[in-house]
Amino acid sequence: MKTLILSAIILLFGITSCNTGTKQNSTSSVTGNGTEQITAKAPSATASSTEGIIDSYIKLKNALTQDDDQDAAIAGKELIASLDSFDKSSLNEAQAKEYTDIYEDAREHAAHIGANAGNIKHQREHFETLSKDVYDLVKAVGGTQKLYYVNCPMYNDNKGANWLSEIKEIQNPYLGKQMPECGTVKEELN
Ligand SMILES: [Cu+2]
Numbered sequence: 001m002k003t004l005i006l007s008a009i010i011l012l013f014g015i016t017s018c019n020t021g022t023k024q025n026s027t028s029s030v031t032g033n034g035t036e037q038i039t040a041k042a043p044s045a046t047a048s049s050t051e052g053i054i055d056s057y058i059k060l061k062n063a064l065t066q067d068d069d070q071d072a073a074i075a076g077k078e079l080i081a082s083l084d085s086f087d088k089s090s091l092n093e094a095q096a097k098e099y100t101d102i103y104e105d106a107r108e109h110a111a112h113i114g115a116n117a118g119n120i121k122h123q124r125e126h127f128e129t130l131s132k133d134v135y136d137l138v139k140a141v142g143g144t145q146k147l148y149y150v151n152c153p154m155y156n157d158n159k160g161a162n163w164l165s166e167i168k169e170i171q172n173p174y175l176g177k178q179m180p181e182c183g184t185v186k187e188e189l190n
Contacts, residue, residue: 048090050137051144052082057134058166060113064127064173065180069120076113076123083107091141098140106133124174128161135164138189149187154179162186 047053056079063071083103088096109130113123135149148165155161155174163173170183 047082047085048087049144050086050141053079053086053134053137054143054145054147054164056082057130057164060110060127060130061163061165061173062171064120064124065171065176067120067176069117069123072120072123072127073114073117076110076115079110080107080114083110095141099137102133102137102140106130106137109133120176124155127163127173128155131161131163135162135189138164143189147189148185149189150183151186152183154182164189 056075060072060075060079063069063075083106086099086103088099091099109126112126113130116122116126138147145166148168149162150165150170151160151162152172152174153160161174165171168185170181170185172180172182175182
């Protein structure tokens with residue numbers, strides 16, 4: 001019986017493979033060359049626009065286009081700070097409700113991306129749903145710059161995936177340098 005319980009526990013830990021754990025709250029990380037770097041710099045004040053969130057998201061997207069898991073992790077942590085510092089007080093009731101719905105989910109995905117330097121495949125899995133969250137946020141609350149909603153039909157065994165881009169030119173964050181130009185603009189957001 002004891003061994004049964006023990007193996008059940010081991011199995012449970014095995015299933016919890018998404019690694020965020022204690023690492024997600026760390027504000028610094030050691031980079032490849034051994035230098036200490038401040039990664040999650042919290043914006044100094046609360047923000048009433050989505051600009052900070054979009055900036056962090058774009059930084060993350062651009063890191064993934066370059067297959068750069070380290071910069072993606074840094075941007076993921078920065079996105080958490082941007083989400084946390086967003087000030088909901090200027091939103092109307094419907095927007096505030098939408099923001100609350102998006103916030104928890106987006107924060108979770110950003111945390112997994114931040115904690116998974118070294119596993120860009122997993123970062124991209126989280127980036128897919130995160131992109132939907134940021135899209136919904138821009139739709140509900142509004143953005144501060146022109147954005148393009150782009151579809152890659154090939155990602156995830158041709159299931160496809162979307163992302164937001166600040167440029168019209170296609171630079172694919174899912175396939176990276178392997179296939180940078182795969183994708184079509186589906187929608188322009190102002
Ligand atoms: Cu994960």
